[in-house]
Amino acid sequence: MEWTQKDLIGIEPLTREQIETIFQAASGFKRILDRSVKKVPALRGKTIVNLFLEPSTRTKLAFEMAATRLSADVITVNAHASSFVKGETLKDTALNIRALNADVIVLRHSAAGAAQYLSHIVDIPVINAGDGSHEHPTQALLDGFTLLEHLGSLEGKKITILGDILFSRVARSNIFSLTKLGANVTVAGPATLVPRTFETMGANVVHDLRTALEDADAVMLLRIQHERQSSTHFPSLGEYTSMFGLNKTRAAWLKPGAIIMHPGPINRGVEIDSDLADSEQSVILEQVSNGIATRMAVLYLCTGGSLGALEAPAE
Amino acid sequence: MSKATIIRNGRIIDPKNTRDEVADLFIRDGKIVESLAPEEKKRAETIDATGRVVCPGLVDIHVHLREPGQTHKETIQTGSWAAAAGGFTTIVCMPNTNPAADTAGTIQYILDAVERDAVVRVYPTGCITHDRKGEVLAPLGSLKRAGVVAITDDGDCVQNNEIMRRGLEYAKMFNLPIMDHCQDMALTRGAVMNEGEWSIRLGLRGWPAAAEDIIVARNVVLSELTGAHVHMQHISSAGSVEIMRRAKQRKVNVTAEATPHHLALTDACIKDYNTNFKMNPPLRTEADRQALIEGLKDGTLDIVATDHAPHTNYEKDKEFDYAPFGIIGSETCFAVTREIMCGEAGVPLNELIAWLTCKPAELLNLPAGALTPGAAADVAILDPDGTWTVDEKTIFSKSRNSPWWGRELTGKTVRTLVNGKTVFADGEIVG
Secondary structure (H helix, E strand, O other), rough: OOOOOOOOOOOOOHHHHEEEEEEEEEEEHHHOOOOOOOOOOOOOEEEEEEOOOOOOOHHHHHHHHHHHHHOEEEEEHHHHHHOOOOOHOHHHOOOOHOOOOOOEEEEEEEEOHHHHHHHHHHHEEEEEEOOOOOHHHHHHHHHHHHHHHHHHOOOOOEEEEEOOOOHHHHHHHHHHHHHHOOOOEEEEEEOOOOHHHHHHHHEEEEEEEEEHHOOOOOOEOOOOOOOOOOHHOOOOHHHHHHHHHHHHHHHHHOOOOOOOEEOOOOOEEEEEEEEEHHOOOOHHHHHHHHHHHHHHHHHHHHOOOOOHHHHHOOO | OOOEEEEEEEEEEEEOOOOOEEEEEEEEEOOOOOOOOOHHHHEEEEEEEOOOOOOOOOOEEEEEEOOOOOOOOOHHHHHHHHHHHHOEEEEEEEOOOOOOOOOHHHHHHHHHHHHHOOEEEEEEOOOEHHHHOOOOOOOOHHHHHHHOOOEEEEOOOOHHHEEEEEEEEHHHHOOOOEOOOOOOOOHHHHOEEEEHHHHHOOOEEEEHHHHHHHHHHHHHHHHHHOOOOEOOOOOHHHHHHHHHHHHHHHHOOEHHHHHHHHHOOOHHHHHHHHHHHHHOOOOOOOHHHHHHHHHOOOOOOOEEOEEEEOOOOOHHHHOOOOOOOOOOOOOOOHHHHHHHHOOOOOHHHHHHHHHHHHHHHHHHHOOOOOOOOOOOEEEEEEEEEEEOOOOOOOOOOOOOOOOOOOOOEEEEEEEEEEEEEEEEEEEEEEE
16 A cells, blocks of 8 residues: 555554555565665655754664665754753754755654654654654564565564563563554563553553563563663562573473574573573574664655555665 | 612522522612512613523632732732632732731731722731741730631641641631631642652642541541631642541531642643643642542531642743742633533532532621622622633732633633622723
8 A cells, every 4th residue: 555644643543554665665675685786766856854852872773774775865963052941942943954955864762652743833744753752663664674684574472571561661562563564462570560541552562571481472571771761670680680581491482493582682691591692593693783774764764765665666 | 869870681600598599689879689679670770681690709719819928920910810700709828928818017018008009808818927937826815806807827737736727726716717828838748749650650749639538637626626617728639529528527617629720631641841720739649639538528528729820921931830829710710610510520510609609608708799678789790601711801919820821711701790880891991
């Protein structure tokens, strides 16, 4: 189907077909990344502004890389070096960026709802690179893309998300997307970080690690989020690791051939055993690579790119 | 020569005097009278109220007038205009001004501004604690002498139970009711909306209803201990209603209010992160909303009060986490409560009028809320079926932060009189 959205604010408003359209475009772009000349002219002459008001390595670099591969120019604004520190509001910052002739804004912000808010202020595409604890749609898209590469289909597959679900935008976006794609989603972790209320989003809530991991086709690990979480939810990192950390014994409960995922950054020895992170089962770095093709797809589609034109890309 | 006014042929609803009938209302020299001499009737100012409701000017014991110190949001003058436009003739303002109203000097400042600028009656409240910090009692005796009608740390909530206990004991000496904004701060740090299905879905930090219930229970226990009158402000949770119900069964000296927005709206409204649905306490679930409606109906909750909380556009036009809490409510109160309590919940109009007139007046012992002969002629003429749009022309508050902005509402104020003199009519402030 053709894509008609100006913005990508979240997974929740998307249909299954729309998600699959993004995957199709991503597949096309992934082939380009294996060539010797890794650029296509699709977004030549356009300027993408990365407005990153929270720290980021992967997402920021992946968006810069994706924009560059599409032949767009890209400018990154980091919060601490901008007039945000002088008290300028998001609204005024966005209006100024628009007045500076930007064509797309990619926004990462610590407040949930910020991307939606921004999309009503500017008439150019707004791509949500993470809004507080709400959504991180491009992460869920690259996660889904990676899962499909390994599992073929998501229908009826058991996917477990393990860790601090309460404060995680990655968890929310993945719950939305994996349920739309037909998977059985289980969220697991300590009761203080995984309240039963997540059942209303269509996930199974489990506080017993064995039940969560047994026969899962994939496990997605989340980092304990110090910056959004207050210290009252959990005694210590040591207790988390001993109760919920993924080690070799626990990884053996997964279905044979299951994959281990993590959005990054990883805390070696906390939510994941260091060796496991580097093992054959871990697809963590593949996820990162897939993050470029999926973000190219999103930038391409939101700026009016046609899926049909991608079927035979120019060399 | 006396000044006479006749409000003709309206449906007079005066719950204090159990009156609900179509009749003429007579006013002489600013006071309600039983009748006028024929000669007076001939020269009287006549106001036609055919098809209208004529009731005591409404009473709102919870408004924020923002003066001194935050007059970019509202002033005593503009807040009194908003009240008049909503049919209110007596309002009680909260002390979370800047500086806080915790000394006689600030109370006098407010009373001077009221005298100079307000078009309706305004009574001040004072703080329970110095600067509302919850650490040291404010000079309650001095505040009483300066003219406060109640004390409250509204905006904040005394967390230290010893301080709250001593505040209740001390205030009781002066017959000062204590009004409490019931919130456990430790349970709600950083929270911006009700904790529930919607806060999980939206990724916003949630506020459990327990944080209100716990303080309501604390207040019930301390009221029992001290005998002081504690009034729970803006109750929002079913749990609080249940605690109040059992407390009243035990005849504890507690009362409670509900706001129009908590009676009408739920946390589902926040789905688009619209900050005009962000307030403290937060909008909660449909089950909570229904419990509030039941609570008003069975007398567990005593009155309606608006918690009119003006904020400028540029302050509210922000990311949900950063916007201040609160919405205006004076002008929309009658329409919203009429739709919910009379329309949806089937309560007769005179019961709604009681929650907006004699009951709040009695709660704080104010000379208002009734059309008893001899009383000041503070009168509201309302059109329960009149429609109007909430916009710049109909809102007299300095601020615009209403969830009903741009919407058409049913239930309008036709005319408001204070001391027999019209202060609002035909959609305009008079004089």
